[in-house]
Amino acid sequence: MTAICEHCGDDALPSVYTPEGSSRGLTVHVCGRCGLVQSLPRTDRAQRRAAAVSSAADWGNVRYGKGFRTATALDAVRRHVDTTRTFALLDVGSNRGRFVQALIEAAPQAHVVAIEPDERVADSCADIDRTELTVARIEDVALETGRFDLIHSCHTIEHLAHPARTLRDHARTLKDGGLLVLDAPNIALIGSDDIVEEWFIDKHLTHFSARTLLRMVEACGFEIVEAPDPADRENLFIVARKRAAMAAQIAVDAGEVDRAYELISSYAAMRAHNLAALAGVAGELTALAPRGLAVWGAGRIFDSLVVHGGFDPKRAKLVVDAHLAGHLGERHGCALSGPEALSEARPGVIAIMSRGFAREIEAEARRLAPDAEILLYADLLGRARLRLAA
Numbered sequence: 001m002t003a004i005c006e007h008c009g010d011d012a013l014p015s016v017y018t019p020e021g022s023s024r025g026l027t028v029h030v031c032g033r034c035g036l037v038q039s040l041p042r043t044d045r046a047q048r049r050a051a052a053v054s055s056a057a058d059w060g061n062v063r064y065g066k067g068f069r070t071a072t073a074l075d076a077v078r079r080h081v082d083t084t085r086t087f088a089l090l091d092v093g094s095n096r097g098r099f100v101q102a103l104i105e106a107a108p109q110a111h112v113v114a115i116e117p118d119e120r121v122a123d124s125c126a127d128i129d130r131t132e133l134t135v136a137r138i139e140d141v142a143l144e145t146g147r148f149d150l151i152h153s154c155h156t157i158e159h160l161a162h163p164a165r166t167l168r169d170h171a172r173t174l175k176d177g178g179l180l181v182l183d184a185p186n187i188a189l190i191g192s193d194d195i196v197e198e199w200f201i202d203k204h205l206t207h208f209s210a211r212t213l214l215r216m217v218e219a220c221g222f223e224i225v226e227a228p229d230p231a232d233r234e235n236l237f238i239v240a241r242k243r244a245a246m247a248a249q250i251a252v253d254a255g256e257v258d259r260a261y262e263l264i265s266s267y268a269a270m271r272a273h274n275l276a277a278l279a280g281v282a283g284e285l286t287a288l289a290p291r292g293l294a295v296w297g298a299g300r301i302f303d304s305l306v307v308h309g310g311f312d313p314k315r316a317k318l319v320v321d322a323h324l325a326g327h328l329g330e331r332h333g334c335a336l337s338g339p340e341a342l343s344e345a346r347p348g349v350i351a352i353m354s355r356g357f358a359r360e361i362e363a364e365a366r367r368l369a370p371d372a373e374i375l376l377y378a379d380l381l382g383r384a385r386l387r388l389a390a
């Protein structure tokens with residue numbers, strides 16, 4: 001069967017990129033009509049795998065990132081809904097229930113339907129007050145028309161084989177004037193000059209820009225109330241209101257097609273350059289190891305450093321990761337510790353292998369190990385790139 005664009009239905013979907021290490025054999029395509037970036041084939045219902053961390057496309061199931069978005073979503077609910085009144089909310093992809101828990105505490109009359117396919121984490125929602133949990137995929141759940149005042153969907157839409165179909169169904173299950181609070185990864189991140197991880201991971205089938213996500217949401221029966229913050233390159237956070245009619249025809253967007261091509265080709269070149277520079281980062285850290293080296297961050301950047309940079313993780317006296325330590329015992333043969341281990345280990349140098357939370361981690365590292373020199377990933381990579389260019 002010929003694949004067609006999930007947004008505009010066009011069948012011109014040239015392949016533009018092959019992700020590193022895809023266990024599903026996915027390739028990345030740009031719709032020649034609307035510019036939506038999508039991975040094909042849309043392998044629905046793939047086997048779930050054990051928790052894993054990898055810098056390649058087979059990156060696994062450690063979904064702790066969603067928890068950081070709770071405050072953003074709850075603030076949006078407070079901006080648009082009177083939280084003292086009775087309302088019904090659908091939470092799509094409830095994960096460990098952090099948002100549901102926070103909402104139930106903030107809104108004493110709210111009722112929640114929580115949908116989460118992963119039975120290993122869904123249990124966390126099972127005992128929350130005024131919450132009805134369904135362990136299933138959103139596509140498989142038949143919900144009443146006009147049941148909800150609000151739908152919250154955080155970092156879920158990009159996983160779906162047919163996101164537009166689900167958005168249209170969200171519009172159907174909302175009351176007239178009901179709100180959709182939607183959060184998704186932003187493809188703009190691949191334009192970062194320090195990217196080393198494979199962005200096009202197997203779990204994500206649609207890779208939205210602000211423009212393609214806004215257009216899809218509008219076409220599926222919504223008007224935009226809050227558009228994504230242009231300064232946020234990691235997340236596309238949207239608030240939209242159900243409106244009466246759906247769009248009949250999706251217009252051509254040649255500018256978006258060009259932007260998608262440009263972004264993906266510069267990403268491929270930048271990532272290759274940075275992967276080559278990682279050997280230099282490994283060299284700098286190895287030279288510092290005799291002073292007592294701690295690495296903070298055992299996620300995808302650390303994985304790239306070992307796999308592509310050739311860093312011997314045994315050189316680190318300590319590998320710290322506040323979140324992964326709770327999910328995985330070790331990475332590349334190194335036991336993972338929580339941050340508190342730093343105060344006892346007293347490292348001379350702490351290398352922070354994180355992008356999104358580097359400043360927060362730096363402050364915490366200074367508090368726990370005030371005498372240590374602190375190095376940030378972006379600076380280490382920057383120096384290695386300069387050496388590579390010289």
Ligand SMILES: [Zn+2]
Binds near residue numbers: 006007009
């Ligand atoms: Zn299209």
